[in-house]
Amino acid sequence: MRLVMLGAPGSGKGTQGARLAERLQVPHIASGDLLRAQVRDRTELGRLIAGCLDSGKLVPDEQVLDLVLPVVLAAAAGAGGYVLDGFPRSVAQAVKAESVLAESDAGVERVIFLAVPEPVLVERLLERAGAAGRSDDTPEVIGDRLRVFQAETRPLIDHYRARGLLLEVAADRPAEEITQAIVTIL
Ligand code: ATP
Ligand code: MG
Numbered sequence: 001m002r003l004v005m006l007g008a009p010g011s012g013k014g015t016q017g018a019r020l021a022e023r024l025q026v027p028h029i030a031s032g033d034l035l036r037a038q039v040r041d042r043t044e045l046g047r048l049i050a051g052c053l054d055s056g057k058l059v060p061d062e063q064v065l066d067l068v069l070p071v072v073l074a075a076a077a078g079a080g081g082y083v084l085d086g087f088p089r090s091v092a093q094a095v096k097a098e099s100v101l102a103e104s105d106a107g108v109e110r111v112i113f114l115a116v117p118e119p120v121l122v123e124r125l126l127e128r129a130g131a132a133g134r135s136d137d138t139p140e141v142i143g144d145r146l147r148v149f150q151a152e153t154r155p156l157i158d159h160y161r162a163r164g165l166l167l168e169v170a171a172d173r174p175a176e177e178i179t180q181a182i183v184t185i186l
Pocket of ligand 1: 008009010011012013014031032033035052053054056057058059060064085086087088089093136145
Protein backbone atom coordinates (compact mmCIF):
# COMPACT_ATOMS: atom_id res chain seq x y z
CA MET A 1 0.00 0.00 0.00
CA ARG A 2 1.26 3.48 -0.90
CA LEU A 3 -0.15 6.01 1.54
CA VAL A 4 0.16 9.71 2.26
CA MET A 5 -0.69 11.11 5.70
CA LEU A 6 -2.14 14.61 5.40
CA GLY A 7 -2.86 16.93 8.30
CA ALA A 8 -1.89 20.07 10.15
CA PRO A 9 1.11 20.20 12.47
CA GLY A 10 0.10 18.32 15.60
CA SER A 11 -2.61 16.29 13.85
CA GLY A 12 -0.80 13.03 14.60
CA LYS A 13 0.71 12.23 11.20
CA GLY A 14 3.85 10.91 12.83
CA THR A 15 2.05 8.77 15.40
CA GLN A 16 -0.45 7.32 12.94
CA GLY A 17 2.13 7.03 10.18
CA ALA A 18 4.39 4.88 12.34
CA ARG A 19 1.49 2.67 13.45
CA LEU A 20 0.19 2.17 9.92
CA ALA A 21 3.66 1.48 8.53
CA GLU A 22 4.11 -1.23 11.16
CA ARG A 23 0.75 -2.83 10.32
CA LEU A 24 1.30 -2.64 6.59
CA GLN A 25 4.96 -3.69 6.81
CA VAL A 26 6.20 -0.78 4.72
CA PRO A 27 8.63 2.04 5.58
CA HIS A 28 7.40 5.17 7.36
CA ILE A 29 9.00 8.12 5.55
CA ALA A 30 8.77 11.44 7.40
CA SER A 31 10.13 14.40 5.43
CA GLY A 32 10.62 16.43 8.62
CA ASP A 33 12.77 13.66 10.11
CA LEU A 34 14.86 13.40 6.92
CA LEU A 35 15.37 17.17 6.89
CA ARG A 36 16.22 17.36 10.60
CA ALA A 37 18.76 14.54 10.13
CA GLN A 38 20.53 16.71 7.53
CA VAL A 39 20.80 19.52 10.07
CA ARG A 40 21.96 17.14 12.83
CA ASP A 41 24.62 15.63 10.54
CA ARG A 42 25.81 19.12 9.53
CA THR A 43 25.62 18.36 5.82
CA GLU A 44 25.75 21.13 3.23
CA LEU A 45 22.00 20.77 2.72
CA GLY A 46 21.52 20.87 6.47
CA ARG A 47 23.24 24.22 6.69
CA LEU A 48 21.06 25.62 3.90
CA ILE A 49 17.73 24.52 5.40
CA ALA A 50 18.24 24.98 9.15
CA GLY A 51 16.70 28.45 9.03
CA CYS A 52 13.54 27.17 7.30
CA LEU A 53 13.08 24.45 9.89
CA ASP A 54 13.61 26.78 12.84
CA SER A 55 11.10 29.31 11.51
CA GLY A 56 8.48 26.82 10.26
CA LYS A 57 8.83 27.89 6.60
CA LEU A 58 8.71 25.32 3.83
CA VAL A 59 12.08 24.12 2.59
CA PRO A 60 12.35 24.87 -1.18
CA ASP A 61 10.76 22.19 -3.37
CA GLU A 62 13.92 21.25 -5.20
CA GLN A 63 15.75 20.37 -2.00
CA VAL A 64 12.83 18.48 -0.49
CA LEU A 65 12.16 16.51 -3.67
CA ASP A 66 15.83 15.59 -4.14
CA LEU A 67 15.97 14.30 -0.58
CA VAL A 68 12.60 12.55 -0.30
CA LEU A 69 11.84 11.07 -3.73
CA PRO A 70 14.75 8.59 -3.85
CA VAL A 71 13.67 7.25 -0.45
CA VAL A 72 10.06 6.90 -1.66
CA LEU A 73 11.09 5.15 -4.87
CA ALA A 74 13.33 2.75 -2.95
CA ALA A 75 10.51 1.89 -0.53
CA ALA A 76 8.03 1.28 -3.35
CA ALA A 77 10.49 -0.95 -5.20
CA GLY A 78 11.96 -2.76 -2.19
CA ALA A 79 9.09 -3.05 0.27
CA GLY A 80 6.10 -2.70 -2.05
CA GLY A 81 4.86 0.51 -0.49
CA TYR A 82 5.31 3.39 1.91
CA VAL A 83 3.62 5.65 4.41
CA LEU A 84 4.60 9.23 3.60
CA ASP A 85 4.33 11.79 6.38
CA GLY A 86 4.93 15.50 5.78
CA PHE A 87 5.31 15.22 2.03
CA PRO A 88 3.84 16.48 -0.22
CA ARG A 89 3.15 19.71 1.62
CA SER A 90 1.85 21.79 -1.30
CA VAL A 91 0.04 21.17 -4.58
CA ALA A 92 3.24 22.07 -6.43
CA GLN A 93 5.16 19.36 -4.57
CA ALA A 94 2.40 16.82 -5.26
CA VAL A 95 2.37 17.59 -8.98
CA LYS A 96 6.15 17.38 -9.25
CA ALA A 97 6.23 14.10 -7.31
CA GLU A 98 3.35 12.57 -9.27
CA SER A 99 5.17 12.58 -12.58
CA VAL A 100 8.33 11.04 -11.14
CA LEU A 101 6.50 8.38 -9.11
CA ALA A 102 4.13 7.40 -11.93
CA GLU A 103 7.08 6.45 -14.13
CA SER A 104 7.98 3.74 -11.62
CA ASP A 105 4.40 2.66 -10.78
CA ALA A 106 5.08 4.14 -7.36
CA GLY A 107 2.25 6.70 -7.28
CA VAL A 108 0.11 7.46 -4.24
CA GLU A 109 -2.88 5.11 -3.80
CA ARG A 110 -4.62 6.62 -0.77
CA VAL A 111 -4.40 9.85 1.22
CA ILE A 112 -5.47 9.89 4.85
CA PHE A 113 -6.52 13.34 6.05
CA LEU A 114 -6.34 13.58 9.84
CA ALA A 115 -8.99 16.16 10.77
CA VAL A 116 -8.40 17.95 14.08
CA PRO A 117 -10.02 21.22 15.24
CA GLU A 118 -7.53 24.11 15.38
CA PRO A 119 -7.82 24.73 19.17
CA VAL A 120 -6.88 21.08 19.79
CA LEU A 121 -3.87 21.42 17.47
CA VAL A 122 -2.64 24.48 19.35
CA GLU A 123 -3.10 22.71 22.68
CA ARG A 124 -1.16 19.63 21.50
CA LEU A 125 1.68 21.67 20.00
CA LEU A 126 2.03 23.83 23.11
CA GLU A 127 2.15 20.68 25.22
CA ARG A 128 4.95 19.32 23.01
CA ALA A 129 6.69 22.71 23.25
CA GLY A 130 6.62 22.38 27.02
CA ALA A 131 8.34 18.99 26.73
CA ALA A 132 11.08 20.70 24.64
CA GLY A 133 13.04 19.09 21.84
CA ARG A 134 12.31 20.49 18.40
CA SER A 135 13.48 24.01 17.63
CA ASP A 136 10.13 24.77 15.91
CA ASP A 137 7.94 23.64 18.81
CA THR A 138 7.90 27.07 20.38
CA PRO A 139 4.84 29.26 20.94
CA GLU A 140 6.22 31.84 18.46
CA VAL A 141 6.74 29.39 15.58
CA ILE A 142 3.61 27.27 16.15
CA GLY A 143 1.31 30.01 14.82
CA ASP A 144 3.43 30.38 11.70
CA ARG A 145 3.41 26.62 11.05
CA LEU A 146 -0.39 26.54 11.30
CA ARG A 147 -0.61 29.47 8.87
CA VAL A 148 1.73 27.71 6.42
CA PHE A 149 -0.52 24.66 6.65
CA GLN A 150 -3.65 26.70 5.87
CA ALA A 151 -2.06 28.53 2.96
CA GLU A 152 0.14 25.87 1.34
CA THR A 153 -0.94 22.41 2.47
CA ARG A 154 -4.72 22.67 2.87
CA PRO A 155 -5.30 22.99 -0.90
CA LEU A 156 -3.97 19.42 -1.18
CA ILE A 157 -7.22 18.20 0.38
CA ASP A 158 -9.19 19.28 -2.70
CA HIS A 159 -6.38 18.15 -5.00
CA TYR A 160 -6.58 14.58 -3.70
CA ARG A 161 -10.36 14.59 -3.26
CA ALA A 162 -10.72 15.48 -6.93
CA ARG A 163 -8.56 12.47 -7.78
CA GLY A 164 -10.70 10.17 -5.61
CA LEU A 165 -7.83 9.36 -3.27
CA LEU A 166 -8.88 11.19 -0.10
CA LEU A 167 -10.07 9.46 3.08
CA GLU A 168 -10.93 11.80 5.95
CA VAL A 169 -10.66 10.56 9.53
CA ALA A 170 -11.65 12.37 12.72
CA ALA A 171 -8.40 12.52 14.63
CA ASP A 172 -9.40 14.23 17.86
CA ARG A 173 -9.61 10.96 19.85
CA PRO A 174 -7.31 8.27 21.26
CA ALA A 175 -4.53 7.15 18.91
CA GLU A 176 -5.53 3.48 18.91
CA GLU A 177 -9.09 4.35 17.92
CA ILE A 178 -7.81 6.42 14.99
CA THR A 179 -5.55 3.63 13.78
CA GLN A 180 -8.47 1.19 13.92
CA ALA A 181 -10.68 3.59 11.97
CA ILE A 182 -8.03 3.97 9.27
CA VAL A 183 -7.38 0.25 8.98
CA THR A 184 -11.13 -0.34 8.68
CA ILE A 185 -11.65 2.18 5.88
CA LEU A 186 -8.56 0.99 4.02
P1 ATP B 1 3.95 17.29 13.15
O1 ATP B 1 5.17 16.47 13.18
O2 ATP B 1 3.37 17.55 14.49
O3 ATP B 1 2.93 16.79 12.17
P2 ATP B 1 4.93 19.24 11.36
O4 ATP B 1 4.13 18.61 10.30
O5 ATP B 1 4.94 20.72 11.40
O6 ATP B 1 4.42 18.76 12.72
P3 ATP B 1 7.36 18.05 10.25
O7 ATP B 1 6.57 17.34 9.23
O8 ATP B 1 8.34 17.28 11.03
O9 ATP B 1 6.44 18.76 11.34
O10 ATP B 1 8.09 19.27 9.50
C1 ATP B 1 8.92 20.16 10.20
C2 ATP B 1 9.47 21.23 9.26
O11 ATP B 1 10.23 20.60 8.20
C3 ATP B 1 8.44 22.07 8.52
O12 ATP B 1 7.98 23.15 9.29
C4 ATP B 1 9.26 22.52 7.27
O13 ATP B 1 10.14 23.56 7.61
C5 ATP B 1 10.08 21.29 6.96
N1 ATP B 1 9.41 20.37 6.00
C6 ATP B 1 8.98 19.11 6.26
N2 ATP B 1 8.44 18.56 5.17
C7 ATP B 1 8.52 19.48 4.19
C8 ATP B 1 8.11 19.53 2.83
N3 ATP B 1 7.48 18.50 2.24
N4 ATP B 1 8.36 20.66 2.12
C9 ATP B 1 8.96 21.70 2.68
N5 ATP B 1 9.38 21.74 3.95
C10 ATP B 1 9.15 20.65 4.71
MG1 MG C 1 5.60 14.87 12.22
